[in-house]
Amino acid sequence: MKRLLPITLCCLATALALVAVIITDSQRKGGVAEIIEQRRSIRAYKETPVEREKLQRLAELGVAAPSAMNRQEWEIRIVDSKEWIDSATKAYLAAVEGTGKADYMLRDPNFKNIFRNAPALIFVAAPEGEFAGVNIGLLGENIMLAAVEMELGTCCLGSVQGIFAEPALADHLKSLGFSEGYRLSYALAVGYPDEQPEAKPRDLSKIKFVE
Template sequence: MNKISKLLIAIMAISAIGCVTENRGASSKAEVVQEVILSRRSIRDYKEEPVSREEMGKILECGIYAPSAMNMQPWAVRVVDNKEFLDDVTAIAVKQNPKIAEQPNFRNFFRNAPTVAFIACPEVSYSGEYDSGLLSENMMLAAWSMGIGSCCLGSVVPVMYTEEAKPYLERLELPEGYKLLVGIAFGYPADENTPAAPERDANKAYYIE
């Protein structure tokens, strides 16, 4: 066998190995994505340390890469890891409903999260809420893939719209005509055991023949 033949055989062998690893990579990528989606749970207790701004940056990047109708990106996201801000809103919420402070290990109104993303969209919009939901889930899944827990908190909205919380709502600098949709708690889970998944109803999605 001459040198050129040997070289050709070597190139073919390397290409074949490349194909196999690429395929293996593809299937493991699917498995990883599915595992992240299926294992994500709402986390309702966190360590005190805020999510690092570097990690939060990646989570935000994954958020804004969500699809949106006509790529309008009609969301506004404001991240707060200022303890004083979160504690002040907590005090307002507790004043309105002292029962929430009775939850076990209660530290703050945001399920003890040290970092909260406030998600808003235009009051009048073609698909602002839908698009913001996609952004939110992208952020939560990205976080989970990095070992960071999250929990969507609809309960935050009515509190932020109270007279007392007005200065904090203003500090979010939402654009004119935007409404707050949800707060998302982020943080390193306090408990290493992930809660069990609440039951899902598979009958809600099916084929029409």
């Protein structure tokens, strides 16, 4: 009996330590609801480059989204080249100089590039179609939520539609190599966040039960 006591205590301590590790781990990562609540649009990023493995993983989690009739009508192009981002920025700013189109970007005192300062971009294109917007919307949210878990920040950029409509950006758009019939819809800015914005309030009156 005397010998059993230390063994029992030891087992109990090990079990308690295991439970503590599990609880701490689950608190750190958070469930899906917590991840959704933690996500913010990030527009200030650290210089730290995003690991390619993470960018690849994000894209794979993106295409894990459901799509109408499982057609998977989407294409993703990942850009993490500073040269590419800087040359697109230079070409765009020169093309729109004096038009006011870039004013909202240049108002940012920490302006680095026209993609909300991100060091990496995930471009998403889809063909025209009834469910195209739904498909790639689901894809994008998958990526943005997975990024939170990787401690990465993101911002959905619809502005790329206007940016790449500029003839001066034609070569950059072409270099993305989207297939015939596919149209660039948005890009996700990705990087390690250098800001922690407050959550923007949501209008819950948009939700109604129907009796």
